[in-house]
Amino acid sequence: MDRKRKHLIRLGAGVAAGLGAAAIAWTGIAANAEPVDTKGDFEAQIIGGGDVAEGQYPWLVGLGSPGEGTAYExxxxxxxxxxxxxxxxxxxxxxxxxxxxxxxxxGAIDLESEDVxxxxxxxxxxxxxxxxxxxxANDWALLKLAEPVDVEPIALGTEVEEFDALETAGWGDTGEGFPTTAQWVEVPFVSDADCEAAYPDEVDAASMLCAGDLENGGVDSCQGDSGGPIMSPAGEDQVLVGIVSWGYGCAEAGNPGVYGEVAEFDETIEAVLAGWE
Incomplete structure (x- = not known):
């Protein structure tokens, strides 16, 4: 299959320790993932976004391998x-x-910052x-940290809702490479019916949601953004709506991004957390 999990390895960029674990991005259904197509009629610029400002999404973090090299690498x-x-x-x-x-x-939205x-x-x-x-389906996992981080958490979405637009962020491919500074973009919400029509027999509406510009493309999460957040619009009550999961290509018309829908498994998450206390 050509489905692309939005999970990254920067081969040859200093990734040494933990490479075996990270390499799962390119096995199974993620095998033979093709490079981002930047030759379409949209501007593949996360795709179509801009720099995250310090403090904009304090809960956004990078996941990586231990060892030598910068956080970015x-x-x-x-x-x-x-x-x-x-x-x-x-x-x-x-x-x-x-x-x-x-x-x-x-601690920093620039993965090469000394503040990371x-x-x-x-x-x-x-x-x-x-x-x-x-x-x-049910593409989520929890990491218990060895010590607390000085980061403001985000609340989990607990109600399945429809939105006009959502916000997603990460350090994934922009179509022009991988940025050191996190990017964010607003993506139109896609209904379950349209999501299932875009990916026949591949969408579990109970645990997935879609977002992206179905008609024009040009805005999306991409390789390297997997696991990151998709959130309700900015505001005091901003909540985590989903988790970057998969999609065909990045920012292609007709192929929205697919996200794990947090409200469908928030109670299970809370049960795991209670067991860790």
């Missing part, structure tokens, strides 16, 4: 701080990893029903 997925010592990410980012294979980068804080992962929980009832 070792980051391969995103994540979201949902408690002072817990990060929510995508199951496909960590499904074949041990906690010791992982670190979290917080690296925190070890002490425990890991992958959704027990990941890939059930279909591939990529």
């Amino acid at each position: 070792r980051q391969f997925c995103g994540g979201t701080v949902i408690a002072e010592d817990v990060v929510l990410t995508a199951a496909h980012c960590v499904e074949e990893s041990a906690a010791a294979d992982l670190v979290v980068f917080s 804080v690296e925190t070890a992962v002490a425990d890991l929980h992958v959704a027990e029903d990941y890939n059930d009832p279909i591939a990529m």
Whole structure:
């Protein structure tokens, strides 16, 4: 299949330790992922976005491998701080990893900044029903950090809602390479019916949601953004609506991004958290 998990390896960019764990991005249904097509009639510029401002999404973190090199060189997925010592990410980012294979980068939106804080992962929980009832369903995992991070958590969305637009962010491919500074973009919400029409027999509406410009393309998450957040519009009550998961290509018309829908498994997440207390 050509489905692309939005999970990154920067081969040849200093990734040494943990490479085996990170390499799952290119196996199974993610095999033979093709480069981002920047030759369409849209401007592949996350795609179509801009720099995240310091403090804009304090809960946005990078997930990477321990070892030598900068955080930028070792980051391969995103994540979201949902408690002072817990990060929510995508199951496909960590499904074949041990906690010791992982670190979290917080404290700065520039992964080459001296302000980046690296925190070890002490425990890991992958959704027990990941890939059930279909591939990529229930694509979520929790990371218990070895120590709290000085980061404002975001609240989980608890109600399934429809929106005009959502916001997503990460360090993934922009169509022109991988930025050191996190990017963000506003993406139109796509209804379950339109999502299922775009990906016949591949969408589990109970655990997935779609977002993107169906008609024009040009805005999307992309390779390297997996596990990061998609959020309700900015405001005092901004909540985590979903988790960057998969899609065909990036920012292509007719192929919206697909996200794990947090409101469908928030109670299960809370149960895991309670067991960690």
